[in-house]
Amino acid sequence: MAPRTHTRRFLKPIRHDGRDYLTTEQVAKLLGVKTTTVYAYVSRGRMTSARIDGVDGSVFGVDEVEALMSGRVRRAPAGVVERIRTQLTLLQDDHLYYRGRDAADLARTMSFENVANMLWDYEVDWGSLFRIDSATRDRIVSLAGPHARGLDLIRLTTDVWGARDAQRHDRARAAVTTAAATTIAAAVDVLSPGGASSNGALAQRLWPCLTAEPATAETIRVLDAALVLLADHDLSAGAVAARVAASARGNVYAVLSAGLGAFDGPIHGGATTFAYRMLAGAVADPRAAMADQMYLGGPIPGTGHVVYRRRDPRADVLIEMLRTSPTADPRVVDALEEIERRLPSDTFVNSDLALAALALAHRMRPDAAETIFAVARMAGWTAHALEEFHETRLRFRPEGVYTGVRPTKY
Numbered sequence: 001m002a003p004r005t006h007t008r009r010f011l012k013p014i015r016h017d018g019r020d021y022l023t024t025e026q027v028a029k030l031l032g033v034k035t036t037t038v039y040a041y042v043s044r045g046r047m048t049s050a051r052i053d054g055v056d057g058s059v060f061g062v063d064e065v066e067a068l069m070s071g072r073v074r075r076a077p078a079g080v081v082e083r084i085r086t087q088l089t090l091l092q093d094d095h096l097y098y099r100g101r102d103a104a105d106l107a108r109t110m111s112f113e114n115v116a117n118m119l120w121d122y123e124v125d126w127g128s129l130f131r132i133d134s135a136t137r138d139r140i141v142s143l144a145g146p147h148a149r150g151l152d153l154i155r156l157t158t159d160v161w162g163a164r165d166a167q168r169h170d171r172a173r174a175a176v177t178t179a180a181a182t183t184i185a186a187a188v189d190v191l192s193p194g195g196a197s198s199n200g201a202l203a204q205r206l207w208p209c210l211t212a213e214p215a216t217a218e219t220i221r222v223l224d225a226a227l228v229l230l231a232d233h234d235l236s237a238g239a240v241a242a243r244v245a246a247s248a249r250g251n252v253y254a255v256l257s258a259g260l261g262a263f264d265g266p267i268h269g270g271a272t273t274f275a276y277r278m279l280a281g282a283v284a285d286p287r288a289a290m291a292d293q294m295y296l297g298g299p300i301p302g303t304g305h306v307v308y309r310r311r312d313p314r315a316d317v318l319i320e321m322l323r324t325s326p327t328a329d330p331r332v333v334d335a336l337e338e339i340e341r342r343l344p345s346d347t348f349v350n351s352d353l354a355l356a357a358l359a360l361a362h363r364m365r366p367d368a369a370e371t372i373f374a375v376a377r378m379a380g381w382t383a384h385a386l387e388e389f390h391e392t393r394l395r396f397r398p399e400g401v402y403t404g405v406r407p408t409k410y
Helices: 003-010 024-031 035-043 062-069 103-109 112-120 134-144 150-164 173-191 202-210 217-229 237-247 252-263 271-284 286-296 313-324 330-342 351-361 368-388
Strands: 014-016 019-023 059-061 089-092 095-098
Touching: 019 024, 019 062, 024 035, 024 059, 024 062, 059 062, 095 103, 095 112, 095 313, 103 217, 103 313, 112 173, 112 202, 112 217, 112 368, 134 150, 134 173, 150 173, 150 252, 150 368, 173 202, 173 252, 173 368, 202 217, 202 368, 217 313, 217 351, 217 368, 237 252, 237 368, 252 368, 271 286, 271 330, 271 351, 271 368, 286 330, 313 330, 313 351, 330 351, 351 368
Parallel strands: none
Antiparallel strands: 014 019, 019 059, 089 095
16 A cells, blocks of 8 residues: 555544644654654654644654655755744844844843843843953963954853863753853953953953953943844854754854854954955045945945845944944044945945944954954854754754766666
């Protein structure tokens, strides 16, 4: 009897949204295996589980089960990854929301630590976190070498801190969030040019790592706002990389390393560096700086966006704060406004250029914008990991389309 006839006649599939499904027990019976073996098929990417309201446990599409029985493993078309359900970040109508709250409002009213706790749905006591010792800090800096960027130091700190944590594989929410917060704080300590950074809020401790300009309440408020606005941005490349690592049940340090790896490129985190260089030239001559970019044939660094259509809400907040800041270099603000005036009507300044303006206006190190971005986004990657730890393991398994030399048949 054909598998299809057997399956539909004798097992009474569950009909849902036009498809037939079987329970885990039905699949195990049909395949002649234990239910644990069915879950093993899922973890290896041979089957895909689903959930139906009102039905206990996982269910499996009949067509996929029949394909497995006949030796034809059915997968999603190549290049297609399932839609990832998340309760973290919403991008809608040129607005950014964290758990339903406008990130622009949060940037004006809440600290980075409180927003991180909100994304994590857990109250970490940031003030009581274990601080990195000076010997470990010095070893990391020495290992990185004199030409290391801030991002290099953050990546090394994450790896070293994870290697030292005997409980790193604990996926309980309290353990994950505390480890993440401790790693973020440790990275800031390592970034500090004089050793351990000062006490206080994270933005206050990060400021002297980026510039020799004295901090004020106003400048710390702007830096804190930048950290909040960049904490997460839905399923960007770094977030997807972090979720893939979490799906394989990597610990939080592995998740952060995966996110940092995807972040460390000219299109993601490095985009702020190109924006910084362009803006630095624009301070001297905005017309010449933009003419040079147009001559190269690409878009103006730090403008436009693949998601936003008319405005980047993160840039709006930062630029507004810079315009009213009494200590920001007015030449940078003027250059930024001149760039805005000369942009085509269908584009706009995005967060990369706004963050570069923050760095340049306060005489920060050339990679400061990228460093701020990385520190902030570690909070979002942790939140994505916490969600992914509750999903089916190893669910990211797109099918490769082989285009190489075919084996010879004898």
